[in-house]
Amino acid sequence: xxxxxxxxxxRPTLRDGGEPFEQIMQTVSALGPDQxxxxxxxxxxxxxxxxxxxxxxxHEATELAGGDWEVLFTPLQSVTAVNPVPxxxxxxxxxxxxxxxxxxxxxxxxxxxxxxxxxIETLQHGEVLSALLCRExxxxxxxxxxxxxxxxxxxxxxxTTYRILVRVARNxxxxx
Amino acid sequence: MMxxxxxxxxxxxxxxxxxxxxxxxxxxxxxGFGYPAASLRAPETLVLVHVIAIGWLSLLMCxxxxxxxxxxxARRLYSDTLPLPALLLLIAGxxxxxxxxxxxxxxxxxxxxxxxxxxIVLSAGFMLxxxxxxxxxxxxxxxxxxxxxxxxxxxxxxxxxxxxxxxALALGQQTNSEPMLAIAGAALPLHAAVGIGGWLTxxxxxxxxxxxxxxxxxxxxxxxxxxxxxxxxxxxxxxVVAAGLGAILNGASLSIPLFAGSILGLASLALYxxxxxxxxxxxxxxxxxxxxxxxxxxxxxFAAAIGLASGLxxxxxxxxxxxxxxxxxxxxWLSGLGLAKLYKIVAFxxxxxxxxxxxxxxxxxxxxDLVVETRARKWFRVYFLSVWSGTLTLLIGLPTAxxxxxxxxxxxxxxxxxxxxxxxxxxxxxxxxxxxxxxxRPHLLFSRPSSI
Numbered sequence: 001x002x003x004x005x006x007x008x009x010x011r012p013t014l015r016d017g018g019e020p021f022e023q024i025m026q027t028v029s030a031l032g033p034d035q036x037x038x039x040x041x042x043x044x045x046x047x048x049x050x051x052x053x054x055x056x057x058x059h060e061a062t063e064l065a066g067g068d069w070e071v072l073f074t075p076l077q078s079v080t081a082v083n084p085v086p087x088x089x090x091x092x093x094x095x096x097x098x099x100x101x102x103x104x105x106x107x108x109x110x111x112x113x114x115x116x117x118x119x120i121e122t123l124q125h126g127e128v129l130s131a132l133l134c135r136e137x138x139x140x141x142x143x144x145x146x147x148x149x150x151x152x153x154x155x156x157x158x159x160t161t162y163r164i165l166v167r168v169a170r171n172x173x174x175x176x
Numbered sequence: 177m178m179x180x181x182x183x184x185x186x187x188x189x190x191x192x193x194x195x196x197x198x199x200x201x202x203x204x205x206x207x208g209f210g211y212p213a214a215s216l217r218a219p220e221t222l223v224l225v226h227v228i229a230i231g232w233l234s235l236l237m238c239x240x241x242x243x244x245x246x247x248x249x250a251r252r253l254y255s256d257t258l259p260l261p262a263l264l265l266l267i268a269g270x271x272x273x274x275x276x277x278x279x280x281x282x283x284x285x286x287x288x289x290x291x292x293x294x295x296i297v298l299s300a301g302f303m304l305x306x307x308x309x310x311x312x313x314x315x316x317x318x319x320x321x322x323x324x325x326x327x328x329x330x331x332x333x334x335x336x337x338x339x340x341x342x343x344a345l346a347l348g349q350q351t352n353s354e355p356m357l358a359i360a361g362a363a364l365p366l367h368a369a370v371g372i373g374g375w376l377t378x379x380x381x382x383x384x385x386x387x388x389x390x391x392x393x394x395x396x397x398x399x400x401x402x403x404x405x406x407x408x409x410x411x412x413x414x415x416v417v418a419a420g421l422g423a424i425l426n427g428a429s430l431s432i433p434l435f436a437g438s439i440l441g442l443a444s445l446a447l448y449x450x451x452x453x454x455x456x457x458x459x460x461x462x463x464x465x466x467x468x469x470x471x472x473x474x475x476x477x478f479a480a481a482i483g484l485a486s487g488l489x490x491x492x493x494x495x496x497x498x499x500x501x502x503x504x505x506x507x508x509w510l511s512g513l514g515l516a517k518l519y520k521i522v523a524f525x526x527x528x529x530x531x532x533x534x535x536x537x538x539x540x541x542x543x544x545d546l547v548v549e550t551r552a553r554k555w556f557r558v559y560f561l562s563v564w565s566g567t568l569t570l571l572i573g574l575p576t577a578x579x580x581x582x583x584x585x586x587x588x589x590x591x592x593x594x595x596x597x598x599x600x601x602x603x604x605x606x607x608x609x610x611x612x613x614x615x616x617r618p619h620l621l622f623s624r625p626s627s628i
Contacts, residue, residue: 106460109390110524110543117536135390138247141180143532160395 003074005038006031011068014042028052028073031157037073044069095152095167098130099123105134105161113140116166120149125170133162140164181246183529183623186259188600190239191518192621193267195593197231198511202589205582212575216499217364219281223274228506230270230298233376234333235263236514238305240521241326244383245309248323254311262304269298273344280347288348295344302337306330321402325382328410332374335417339367355425362424365434366416372502373441374413376510381405381448384471387517388452392459392468401447408444412437438489445482449475466549466556470516473560477508480567500570507563507585515559515592523547523599529623530602530615538614545608546599555591558584 008027010020020041028037036057039045048071049059057073064070100119104112112133117140119129136153144151144166153164201224204210210224238259246253272294279286309330313323339359345351346360389396419433452475481504488497523546531540562584569578598604600620618624 106393108393108461110528114535114540114542119536121536134393135396136250138181138250139528139532142182143535145180146533 003034003036005036005072007038007040009040011040011042024048028055028057029157031075033075033156033158035157036075037071039071039073040064041069041071042067045071095128095165096126097128098165099127100129102129102131105132109135110139113137113143116140116164117143120147120166120168123168125168127168129166129168131164131166133164134160136162137164181243181250181252182256183525184239184243184246184253184259185256185623186263187239187243187525187623188522188620189263189622190235190242190259191522191596193263194232194235194239195518195589195596197227197235197270199586199589199593201227201232202582202586206579206586208575208579211499212570212573212578219277222277222280226270226273226277228511229371229376230266230273233506233510233514235266236518237329237376237379238262238266240383240517241309241379243521243525244387245312245323245326248320248326248382248386249313249316251312251316254308258304258308262301262308265297265301265304269294269296269301272297276344276348289350291344291348292350295341295348299337299341302333306334321397321406322382322386325378325385325406328406328413329375329379329382332370332378332413336367336371336375339363339370343367358424358427359421362430363420365430366420366424368502369416369434369437370413372505372510373409373416377505378406378409378413380510380513381409384513385451385455387520388455388468388471391520392455392464393461394455394459397451397455402451405444405448405451408440408447412440412444415440438485442482442486445478449479465520465544466547466553467516467520470519470556470560471513473556474509474512474516477504477512477560477563480564481505481509484567497571500567503570504563504567507566508560512560512563515589516556518596519547519552519556519592519599522596525623526600526602526618529618534615541605541608545605546602547595548598548604552592552595555588555595559588559592562588 006027008024010023013020013023024037024039031037037052039048044061044063049061052059052073057075060072060074062070100123102112102115102119104115107115112131116129116131116137119131123129136155141151148169150167150169151164153162155162204224204227210218210221214220242253242259272290275284276289276291276294278284279289279291309326313319313327316323319327342351342356342363343360346357351357385397385402388394415433416437419436420430422428423430423433456472481501484497484504485494485501488494488501494501523543527541527543527546534540562581566578566581566585569575569581597620601617602615
């Protein structure tokens with residue numbers, strides 16, 4: 001898979017004394033799955049390295065003539081790049097790589113929910129399931145909650161594919 | 177936070193009450209009570225119209241919104257308790273309203289008039305509905321497009337109820353206010369246009385965008401056209417209400433506001449038609465289920481109603497034929513779509529209630545195992561054929577033949593309702609497996625919320 005880069009030059013904003021952070025985040029969230037970001041800045045944007053690293057991007061920074069910097073942010077081909085929304089606000093821990101992947105985008109509702117709940121029963125405590133859907137699974141969440149599993153989900157940058165990660169809690173009856 | 181959406185406890189109760197009212201309305205038509213045997217403004221016709229508009233369509237829509245408005249905005253319903261007192265108030269208010277109309281017709285002793293009390297009780301019921309849905313929608317702003325259709329529908333409901341209360345006070349001789357009496361004397365077209373066009377049709381359009389896309393695996397509609405549908409419809413309603421009331425209070429004719437509103441409304445509906453064609457063409461699911469096929473019949477009835485209204489208007493006969501147009505809109509479009517979608521919704525909600533908790537833990541039937549489409553299909557066919565032939569008898573002016581078609585509508589509706597009861601009681605799951613269903617049967621009239 002080849003990565004194409006979207007260019008973003010925040011040097012004019014910085015020279016005008018502006019704050020480019022929001023502009024950068026908007027550009028990043030609009031990136032496609034195989035797209036990276038080529039950022040031009042007036043300094044080495046070290047805080048961004050960590051920020052985008054947690055969103056699944058590696059970086060490669062080069063100092064240009066005149067003291068400006070060019071940074072290439074390249075997406076890792078992993079699910080941590082999906083911009084996951086935590087199920088609970090204080091749930092910021094790293095989850096292990098998924099043990100099972102499902103692509104449920106072409107299935108009639110409620111078949112995606114049926115497959116996810118069936119797959120979860122085959123997983124061990126702490127294992128993670130990843131599933132692609134064509135819409136937010138509104139009726140699945142209460143069922144996951146009742147069984148004590150944790151989940152994170154969000155739309156992919158394409159805006160139409162919804163990815164959900166479920167971390168299985170095995171003693172679900174007792175937890176619920 | 178992603179709370180998801182749980183089963184709305186009282187939605188099935190609304191559906192049951194609504195279907196009972198539909199059957200009652202069809203019995204009235206079969207009996208020759210109200211239009212076409214009586215004139216459009218006769219008290220008997222008012223009884224029939226409100227049994228259908230409030231008892232059937234509004235209760236159906238409220239029950240569906242308690243379940244699906246939360247889905248449109250990915251939030252839980254504000255209160256899962258309020259729908260019950262609201263339903264009881266609406267049923268009591270409808271009873272008072274119908275009694276009040278029967279007083280007007282001299283079939284019940286007329287003093288004191290029950291209409292003012294009906295206005296108070298009905299508006300209390302609708303206010304509870306609006307409060308609950310309003311508190312659900314308000315925190316979700318900015319609203320996604322289908323929810324904005326629903327919001328416009330709810331505002332129209334509030335306006336329809338407000339006009340209705342003014343009529344009730346005036347007919348019950350509880351007001352001497354000149355503006356109120358002027359409105360009561362002339363605003364009937366506004367009450368009907370905002371009720372059928374704003375509340376029932378716009379809400380149905382908003383929900384149909386989402387449900388049709390969901391059940392046919394079509395991409396959600398985006399872009400400017402659906403937004404334009406809403407903007408034009410909103411403009412049409414604003415003109416009809418604001419300019420219409422202005423005209424009434426100044427003693428002017430309603431024809432200009434109604435004409436301007438119709439033109440904007442037509443433009444909106446033409447764009448909606450294009451959207452729906454696009455949805456059917458862009459669907460990924462080639463073989464569509466009965467509910468989506470029957471929805472096509474409802475949409476065709478909608479188009480036919482618009483064509484009929486335009487034709488009559490061109491011939492200058494719209495005033496004589498408005499009853500026929502309303503009949504096609506109400507029974508072909510709104511009721512047809514309602515029955516078709518109920519066939520899917522009842523199956524889906526029942527499946528979710530019964531099998532959601534055991535999914536993955538035992539072999540569960542599919543949603544389609546709860547229904548027998550071949551059996552239901554014939555009832556739907558009879559329903560639409562009888563509505564369309566009923567329309568013809570009304571156009572030609574054959575009241576006796578109309579009662580025969582009403583009898584067929586009644587039989588078809590009872591057939592569809594019996595299919596819905598079989599779905600709800602898991603009868604066909606049991607028949608297919610050759611034994612009782614492995615899960616407890618749900619209650620016919622309400623859902624048991626799963627314990628979270």
